[in-house]
Amino acid sequence: MNSTIETLLKHRSIRKFLDQPLTKDEIQTIVTSAQAASTSSFIQAYSIIGVKDPEKKRELADAAGGQSYVEENGHFFVFCADLHRHDILGDLHGADLQNTLESTEKFMVALIDASLAAQNATIAAESMGLGICYIGGIRNDLERVSRLLELPDRVIPLFGLAVGHPAQDPDVKPRLPFAEVYHEDRYETDDEMKANLEAYDTSVSKYYEERTGGKRQDTWTEQMAKMLSMKKRMYMKDFVKDKGFNLK
Amino acid sequence: MNSTIETLLKHRSIRKFLDQPLTKDEIQTIVTSAQAASTSSFIQAYSIIGVKDPEKKRELADAAGGQSYVEENGHFFVFCADLHRHDILGDLHGADLQNTLESTEKFMVALIDASLAAQNATIAAESMGLGICYIGGIRNDLERVSRLLELPDRVIPLFGLAVGHPAQDPDVKPRLPFAEVYHEDRYETDDEMKANLEAYDTSVSKYYEERTGGKRQDTWTEQMAKMLSMKKRMYMKDFVKDKGFNLK
Incomplete structure (x- = not known):
C-alpha cells in the first residue's frame, strides 16, 4: 500500500484543532490541489472562499448550529457551486446562456465540480498531517451565509471545510460493507x-x-431511519431556484 | 511537496489505455479508498457499479456518444447517487422517510457524497500509476444506463470513471487563475x-x-460561451424527479 492510499484509508473527521493558523503556503497548496481535480468539459463551476474575519467565522459557526470547530480551526474554507462567471462570460461574448445555466444538468455539474475540488483539498491537507471536517451545517441558513460572503446570483455555498492541526485522534468509523x-x-x-x-x-x-x-x-439503519424521519432544510428547493439554479 | 500532492497536481485525463484489466486487488483498493471519503451525517448515499460485461460496456460507450475509452480501459466504474437503501431501511423500521428523501437538500447530499467518493477512487488509482477519465457523457441517456445496470428508483447514475494503465501522456491543462x-x-x-x-x-x-x-x-471564455449556448440534457429535471429525487 502506498502512502497516498494510507492517507485515504485513515481518514476521520477532526473536530478539535490546535490554535495554529495555516500558513499562506499551506492554503495555496490546498487550493491549487483542489483546482487540479477533474472538471466537467473544463467548465470549472465552483469557487472557494477562505474565511479569516473572526466576526464572519463566529456568524458561520452560529449559522451551522454552534459547532465550535467552525470558528476554532487553522483555516475555514467554503466551497461554492458557481455559474456566475459563466453569466459574466456570456455577457462578454453576447451569448444567451440562461437556458443552460438554469438547467438541472448544470446544477448537478456545479455540485460535482465543487465536490471533486473539495475532496482534492481534503487529501492535500491530510497528506500534510492536517485534519479536516466537512461542515454541511452551513446549509442550515444559506441566505445568511450568502449575505455574509457577498455571493452574487448563480453562486451557492455547498459546505464548509474546517482544516487545521488536529488536537484529537478519533477512530476510523466502519463504512458500509x-x-x-x-x-x-x-x-x-x-x-x-x-x-x-x-x-x-x-x-x-x-x-x-x-x-x-x-x-x-444503536445500529446504522436505526440511526438513519430516525435522522431521515425529521424534515430538514426543506427551504432548499426554493433557495436554489431563487439563486438561478435547477430551474429548467 | 509530498508524493500525494505531486499525484494531485499532475492529474490529467487519460483517454487511451493499455489492454490490461485491473486486478481484483486493484479494484478492491480503489473502492475501499472511495468508501473512506467523508459522508454527510454518515448517510453514505451512493453506490458504485463496476461494468465488466463487454456488451454492457459497448452500450455504455454508445450512450456516452461513442467514446472508445468507455469500452477500452482497465475497468469502468459508474458512480450513482443512491437513496434506495434508505427507502429499504425506512421500510425495515416502519419509518416514513419520503419527504426527506425527495427533498432538494438530499438530492444535493447524494451528489456530494458520490462525488467525494469518486475523487478518492481517482486519487487511489492515480497513486498506483493508473490513469482515469470521468465520463459525464453517460448523462446523455440516463434512462438507458439505468435500465442497463438494473437500477431501482432513488438511484441515479451520475458519471462513469474509466480507469486503466495509460497508453498516452497528455499535458496538464492550465486551470483558472x-x-x-x-x-x-x-x-x-x-x-x-x-x-x-x-x-x-x-x-x-x-x-x-x-x-x-x-x-x-481560442480562449476559455469563447469555448465556454459557445458550449453553453447549446441546450444540453434538458430532460434531466424530469428524469431525476421521475427517479424520486429533487421533488420537494
Whole structure:
C-alpha cells in the first residue's frame, strides 16, 4: 500500500484543532490541489472562499448550529457551486446562456465540480498531517451565509471545510460493507441489500458498544431511519431556484 | 511537496489505455479508498457499479456518444447517487422517510457524497500509476444506463470513471487563475472577475497555440460561451424527479 492510499484509508473527521493558523503556503497548496481535480468539459463551476474575519467565522459557526470547530480551526474554507462567471462570460461574448445555466444538468455539474475540488483539498491537507471536517451545517441558513460572503446570483455555498492541526485522534468509523457499495454489471436485489444491511448493523452496533463501554448500541439503519424521519432544510428547493439554479 | 500532492497536481485525463484489466486487488483498493471519503451525517448515499460485461460496456460507450475509452480501459466504474437503501431501511423500521428523501437538500447530499467518493477512487488509482477519465457523457441517456445496470428508483447514475494503465501522456491543462477561484472573506467584484478572466484567456490561448503549432487559438471564455449556448440534457429535471429525487 502506498502512502497516498494510507492517507485515504485513515481518514476521520477532526473536530478539535490546535490554535495554529495555516500558513499562506499551506492554503495555496490546498487550493491549487483542489483546482487540479477533474472538471466537467473544463467548465470549472465552483469557487472557494477562505474565511479569516473572526466576526464572519463566529456568524458561520452560529449559522451551522454552534459547532465550535467552525470558528476554532487553522483555516475555514467554503466551497461554492458557481455559474456566475459563466453569466459574466456570456455577457462578454453576447451569448444567451440562461437556458443552460438554469438547467438541472448544470446544477448537478456545479455540485460535482465543487465536490471533486473539495475532496482534492481534503487529501492535500491530510497528506500534510492536517485534519479536516466537512461542515454541511452551513446549509442550515444559506441566505445568511450568502449575505455574509457577498455571493452574487448563480453562486451557492455547498459546505464548509474546517482544516487545521488536529488536537484529537478519533477512530476510523466502519463504512458500509464493500458488497453493499460495489456491484458488478447490475444493481443488487432488495434481499441482497437487506442481508448486507443486517451484517453492517451488527458491526456498527459492536463499534459503538466497544467505544462507549456498552452505553450505546444503536445500529446504522436505526440511526438513519430516525435522522431521515425529521424534515430538514426543506427551504432548499426554493433557495436554489431563487439563486438561478435547477430551474429548467 | 509530498508524493500525494505531486499525484494531485499532475492529474490529467487519460483517454487511451493499455489492454490490461485491473486486478481484483486493484479494484478492491480503489473502492475501499472511495468508501473512506467523508459522508454527510454518515448517510453514505451512493453506490458504485463496476461494468465488466463487454456488451454492457459497448452500450455504455454508445450512450456516452461513442467514446472508445468507455469500452477500452482497465475497468469502468459508474458512480450513482443512491437513496434506495434508505427507502429499504425506512421500510425495515416502519419509518416514513419520503419527504426527506425527495427533498432538494438530499438530492444535493447524494451528489456530494458520490462525488467525494469518486475523487478518492481517482486519487487511489492515480497513486498506483493508473490513469482515469470521468465520463459525464453517460448523462446523455440516463434512462438507458439505468435500465442497463438494473437500477431501482432513488438511484441515479451520475458519471462513469474509466480507469486503466495509460497508453498516452497528455499535458496538464492550465486551470483558472488562483485569484479567480479563491477569495478571502467575500466574493470578488465583477470587475475583478473580468480582469482574472482576461488573464486566463491569454494563458489558455497560448497553451493551445503552442500545442497545435498555431492552429488553435481560442480562449476559455469563447469555448465556454459557445458550449453553453447549446441546450444540453434538458430532460434531466424530469428524469431525476421521475427517479424520486429533487421533488420537494
